Amino acid sequence: MSMFPSFGQIAGALDIAALPTLRGRQYSSAGGFLSAARLATDPIGTFTLTLTNVVVGSRVNISPVAGGSPFYDDLAAASSVVVPLSVYAPGNPSNDLLIKVRSASGSPTYQPYETQATAVVGAQSVFVSQIPDE
Amino acid sequence: MTITSTDFAISGGGAITNVGGSTVYTVLELHAWLQDLADNAAPSADDNVSILGANPSQLAGKRNASRPAALTLLNGVTIDNAVSQRFKFGSIEQNSGNDLWTGINTIGSGLAGRSHYVVQNGAKYNSGTKWWAAGPVQALFKVKASGSLIAAGIVTVFSREWGYAYSHFDVDCSAGSEQVAALSVAADANITRLTGNYTGGTNTVTSTSPSTVVTLTPGTVSRTLGGVTKNYKGIISWTGTARLNEVWQALQWGCTEASNATLNGVAGWQYRKLDAAYTENQAAPFGTYAGGKWFVARGWWVDTASLNSLDLQGYQLVSDDGTTVSPPISIGISVGSMVAGDYVLVGKDDGAGGFNTTTGITSTGSASATTVTLSGAPAGDVPTGAGVIRIAGNAHSYTGISGVTVSGLSPAVPGGGYSAAATWFPYLDKVAASSGESSGSFIYAADFTARVRVRNGGGSPIQPFETTFSVTTAGGSVNAIRASDT
Numbered sequence: 001m002s003m004f005p006s007f008g009q010i011a012g013a014l015d016i017a018a019l020p021t022l023r024g025r026q027y028s029s030a031g032g033f034l035s036a037a038r039l040a041t042d043p044i045g046t047f048t049l050t051l052t053n054v055v056v057g058s059r060v061n062i063s064p065v066a067g068g069s070p071f072y073d074d075l076a077a078a079s080s081v082v083v084p085l086s087v088y089a090p091g092n093p094s095n096d097l098l099i100k101v102r103s104a105s106g107s108p109t110y111q112p113y114e115t116q117a118t119a120v121v122g123a124q125s126v127f128v129s130q131i132p133d134e
Numbered sequence: 135m136t137i138t139s140t141d142f143a144i145s146g147g148g149a150i151t152n153v154g155g156s157t158v159y160t161v162l163e164l165h166a167w168l169q170d171l172a173d174n175a176a177p178s179a180d181d182n183v184s185i186l187g188a189n190p191s192q193l194a195g196k197r198n199a200s201r202p203a204a205l206t207l208l209n210g211v212t213i214d215n216a217v218s219q220r221f222k223f224g225s226i227e228q229n230s231g232n233d234l235w236t237g238i239n240t241i242g243s244g245l246a247g248r249s250h251y252v253v254q255n256g257a258k259y260n261s262g263t264k265w266w267a268a269g270p271v272q273a274l275f276k277v278k279a280s281g282s283l284i285a286a287g288i289v290t291v292f293s294r295e296w297g298y299a300y301s302h303f304d305v306d307c308s309a310g311s312e313q314v315a316a317l318s319v320a321a322d323a324n325i326t327r328l329t330g331n332y333t334g335g336t337n338t339v340t341s342t343s344p345s346t347v348v349t350l351t352p353g354t355v356s357r358t359l360g361g362v363t364k365n366y367k368g369i370i371s372w373t374g375t376a377r378l379n380e381v382w383q384a385l386q387w388g389c390t391e392a393s394n395a396t397l398n399g400v401a402g403w404q405y406r407k408l409d410a411a412y413t414e415n416q417a418a419p420f421g422t423y424a425g426g427k428w429f430v431a432r433g434w435w436v437d438t439a440s441l442n443s444l445d446l447q448g449y450q451l452v453s454d455d456g457t458t459v460s461p462p463i464s465i466g467i468s469v470g471s472m473v474a475g476d477y478v479l480v481g482k483d484d485g486a487g488g489f490n491t492t493t494g495i496t497s498t499g500s501a502s503a504t505t506v507t508l509s510g511a512p513a514g515d516v517p518t519g520a521g522v523i524r525i526a527g528n529a530h531s532y533t534g535i536s537g538v539t540v541s542g543l544s545p546a547v548p549g550g551g552y553s554a555a556a557t558w559f560p561y562l563d564k565v566a567a568s569s570g571e572s573s574g575s576f577i578y579a580a581d582f583t584a585r586v587r588v589r590n591g592g593g594s595p596i597q598p599f600e601t602t603f604s605v606t607t608a609g610g611s612v613n614a615i616r617a618s619d620t
Contacts, residue, residue, distance in 0.1 A: 058173070059173045059174070059185050061185040061186070063186070070186070073175055073185065100185055102169070102172055102185055103173055104166070104169030104170050104172060104173050105170045105173055109166070109169060111192075112169070112173075114189070132196065133169070133193070133196055133197050134196055134197035
């Protein structure tokens with residue numbers, strides 16, 4: 001009896017059938033080492049974005065610059081808005097963030113404020129300078 | 135006022151369209167509405183603007199309801215002409231500045247209740263269909279399309295309502311925002327006919343009452359009036375010897391908003407002047423009628439053959455070169471307080487106590503002839519109808535002068551005839567047949583001093599009466615003082 005488990009024994013233990021057949025998360029047993037390969041869309045960490053100086057009541061929207069569903073959309077309850085976000089592998093367009101802050105429904109109104117940020121593992125603060133529109 | 139969701143819709147592509155209502159909002163209110171939508175979490179109903187999309191609009195400067203707003207629609211948000219009619223007090227540009235609607239605000243006296251229309255590039259804006267009410271206009275007009283200004287951004291606001299003096303203003307809308315059109319309108323008492331009295335044609339206006347057709351004949355002509363020969367660039371003529379006020383009214387109608395006449399190549403409702411170099415008369419493009427006199431616009435010649443005999447002095451022209459030309463003024467000289475049998479002699483004073491008999495003109499005629507030939511044309515203020523002439527000291531009356539020919543001499547040329555005989559032209563030279571005598575009519579040329587001499591040494595002898603008096607545009611008259619010489 002071999003001192004090493006067979007491929008079939010390992011495969012059975014890892015439930016390979018539950019993984020995508022062509023691409024995606026995979027385990028490798030090559031050389032007797034086990035590793036996990038993540039998808040490009042899998043987060044690799046967290047990014048805490050803090051917006052400061054936000055006019056209370058403003059709507060804050062954080063979306064990918066490339067477009068798509070927002071990561072965050074809510075009314076600012078305080079002048080500092082802390083938004084936890086995911087960080088993706090370098091080169092993932094989801095790391096490029098478009099930040100919109102708008103307040104034009106009640107007086108005083110403000111001009112739309114837009115800026116961009118790049119998600120990195122860690123934290124970053126963005127000072128929001130909303131200009132009164134009246 | 136706040137725009138509601140029932141007023142407009144915004145498509146996913148950004149096109150704003152009318153949905154309902156007719157309220158006209160300010161441009162600032164459009165911006166406020168768009169920005170209000172833009173901070174919503176998601177589009178609502180048919181208004182596809184929210185924070186999920188790009189900024190829909192931007193003002194030049196901050197919001198200020200007391201000044202016109204210059205609004206730029208951004209990121210595909212657009213309006214069309216129909217939507218633009220729902221806004222005022224500012225300007226709207228879109229498509230990266232390639233399209234521009236500019237606001238116009240009319241100001242001035244007498245505008246309340248008056249009709250106004252806007253002309254752009256030779257046509258009535260919106261084919262003449264107005265979306266504004268009578269009175270001062272405050273609305274937006276498209277002046278730039280696809281990156282090009284329309285007619286250099288100029289639009290003209292006209293007020294040409296029948297019964298009122300006309301006014302117009304060229305507005306440069308290229309800069310956007312709101313621009314002012316200054317107009318001045320007042321009732322015109324010289325308009326006495328109803329607008330339905332007229333119909334227009336190509337260079338014609340036909341009046342039903344009085345029945346006349348006024349015709350314009352553009353083209354340079356040389357004409358003489360009152361001894362002044364000038365060029366004119368068109369002729370106004372008419373039928374039926376209509377009075378000048380009627381002719382003027384017909385042409386004024388030809389320029390009114392409702393006119394269907396074409397005058398000098400342009401629609402009557404936008405006719406302004408005969409030549410681009412002339413100064414226009416806004417209130418009356420064919421000239422002002424005031425005090426019973428028509429001050430005809432520059433360049434137009436009034437066909438004297440069309441004139442009513444009561445209007446011979448009822449107009450004034452301005453020639454192509456800008457010279458004011460008036461019709462001749464016919465005047466006469468009269469002497470009163472005489473008795474039949476007095477001899478009266480009136481002529482120009484020589485300034486030295488006598489008559490000015492030096493004319494430089496001589497007469498030549500055969501014995502017994504009733505016609506003599508002058509060596510030159512007489513002065514302009516010599517009667518060309520019936521008058522009197524002194525040839526070699528002899529008094530003759532005549533019936534007319536044409537050129538250098540004096541005809542109808544009485545008495546006829548005496549024996550021996552005249553050969554280059556000294557000649558002058560008294561105004562009166564006869565035995566009075568009654569207490570008053572009048573000269574033949576002549577054309578006023580300039581004021582002068584006349585001398586009168588009345589004598590009677592016969593049946594009712596008087597001391598010789600002699601004095602001078604002035605002859606002006608009103609003519610001249612004097613009463614003799616008959617001091618008895620018995």
